[in-house]
Amino acid sequence: MTLSDTGMAERLAFAKRTAEMAGALAMEYFHQRDRLTVEAKRNPQDLVSEADRAVEKLIRERIAAAFADDGILGEEFGLELGVSGLTWVIDPIDGTSPFLNGMPNWCVSMGACIDGEPVLGVIAAPCFNECYSALRGGGATLNGVSIRVTSTLDLRTGVVGLGSNDRVTPAAAARIVESLFEIGGSFVRNGSGALMLAYVAAGRLVGYAEPSMNAWDCMAGYCLVTEAGGTVLPFPQNGLREPARVLAAAPASYAELEQISAVAPE
Numbered sequence: 001m002t003l004s005d006t007g008m009a010e011r012l013a014f015a016k017r018t019a020e021m022a023g024a025l026a027m028e029y030f031h032q033r034d035r036l037t038v039e040a041k042r043n044p045q046d047l048v049s050e051a052d053r054a055v056e057k058l059i060r061e062r063i064a065a066a067f068a069d070d071g072i073l074g075e076e077f078g079l080e081l082g083v084s085g086l087t088w089v090i091d092p093i094d095g096t097s098p099f100l101n102g103m104p105n106w107c108v109s110m111g112a113c114i115d116g117e118p119v120l121g122v123i124a125a126p127c128f129n130e131c132y133s134a135l136r137g138g139g140a141t142l143n144g145v146s147i148r149v150t151s152t153l154d155l156r157t158g159v160v161g162l163g164s165n166d167r168v169t170p171a172a173a174a175r176i177v178e179s180l181f182e183i184g185g186s187f188v189r190n191g192s193g194a195l196m197l198a199y200v201a202a203g204r205l206v207g208y209a210e211p212s213m214n215a216w217d218c219m220a221g222y223c224l225v226t227e228a229g230g231t232v233l234p235f236p237q238n239g240l241r242e243p244a245r246v247l248a249a250a251p252a253s254y255a256e257l258e259q260i261s262a263v264a265p266e
């Protein structure tokens, strides 16, 4: 299944505008965090507030008005099937924990898939005035300027992004860190997998690894990394419903990072 180049170009322009609007709404909530009602989902580290729901509602309403035949999968309101062959994959606020704790490392992530393959990615980070975007076959940009994965740094000279959650045993997560340290590597975990994938695409991180991640956290970032010349571990063709292992890196570092991060989630 494919959509016309025009159709995809229209969706990219729409996604950039929508992510900008969604980011502005999220910022309003960000500046009023003390008034939010925060709920725990799977555990006390897996949080949600009305900010997440309101931002996803805005995005879904705009998609329904502009591309009524497209499907939508969002973190907070689930899956609505479409008939166009394209499904939007949305995380309204990726990095909910940093967001609720007053830190700037969060983003709005809008991906789109055709037959389970990421074909569009827009990640807006309002606190940094940055918007990453990519269309399959069209390259990746940061605020309109072309970006590429690093061709100079590796696992020993650069920094790796890591993610983890309760679906991964503490021992497994620690083993990844231990293996990275054993080769003289270094890592960051900023709480937003989508934003760290965008940093891989921009050459700021050498790679990103997370043993179990949801589709809405990674599909936009996967499109960005691929279009920036990086390598990604394909997300399973399971309808995007179940979490899966996520791995993305500059090509020269991918195999070694795959080996270092190969742990089984719970």
Ligand code: LIP
Pocket (backbone or CB within 6 Å): 046, 047, 075, 091, 093, 094, 095, 096, 097, 163, 164, 165, 191, 192, 193, 194, 210, 213, 217
């Ligand atoms: C987050 C992901 C991150 C993961 C966190 C959390 P959220 O998404 O971006 O990779 O490690 O546990 O799931 O919940 O902030 O949208």
